Amino acid sequence: MNTNSVTVQKEAGFANVYIEHGEVNLLTNELIVELIQVIAELNQDENNRVVIFRSKNEHFFSAHLDITVINRREEGVTGTANFMQMIEDVRNMNAVTFAIVDGAARGGGNEFVMACDIAYGTENAVFAQPELNINIPPGGQGSVQAARRLGRTKALEFLLTGADMDAQTAERFGLITRYVPSKDIEQKIQQVVPPLTFLAQRDLDMIKEIVDLAIVDEVSAIKLEQQRFIEREAEDKTQYLIEKLLKHGGQTSREIKMSELLADVAADVMQEMESMNKQ
Secondary structure: OOOEEEEEEEEOEEEEEEEEEOOOEEEHHHHHHHHHHHHHHHHHOOOOOOEEEEOOOEEEEEOOEHEEEHHOOOHHHHHHHHHHHHHHHOOOOOOOEEEEOOOOOOOOHHHHHOOOOEEEEEEOOOOEEEEHHOOOOOOOOOOHHHHHHHOHHHHHHHHOOOOOOEEHHHHOOOOOOEEEOOHHHHHHHHOOOOOOOOOOHHHHHHHHHHHHHHOHHHHHHHHHHHHHHHHHHHOOOHHHHHHHHHOOOOOOOOHHHHHHHHHHHHHHHHHHHHHHHHO
């Protein structure tokens, strides 16, 4: 699956996608096409639950879209269309997507980050949408996502000035998920990612569906959540997991350390599954 500028390293249930393209990880049409290909292939992996996008560049997650594709020629039209498609492809990935930003993410680079489900930024990260400097709005949903996350006044400041926003501010304003110091980023990933790899694809799809609907239609999302609750309540798997949770101390003082309790439940389930597979 490796390409000229994109390297994929698969682990149990998740994949790291490393981007290394030129001096500033410019989103050229070449890189965009490679990312579209990699995303399509990762979507075909039924065992993949998490995709983590990273940069191998010391200073840039991605500088921005290659501005030379912004022209009236055929290749420019194709490059722009590919960029817009790539952003949509990231947004619609089957897996839960993470962006780990340890450098600059501006323009299309920031739009790539916002297309991911979860984004962590370090002290080295900055985020910006400076497109007005060349007489255009963002083209990869940057205006829309900024408005949805920041609200009207902060989005206007962000988009009109094009100024860099540091990760701590970006977390406080809701542009990214969390600020994480670079020295702690791997530990944070190890805390968050492994539990997600044990979830079924239908679990990821269900939660994404409810959350996405809630953002645009609260009443419909409440009805959908209630519907999914009633459907899942009737499943044998639900009763099975409730029994396991109670067996390991659910609804007792052991819930003080819920993560340890859930780890024991997961280990019990895995052991039982392995035993059944050997029979």
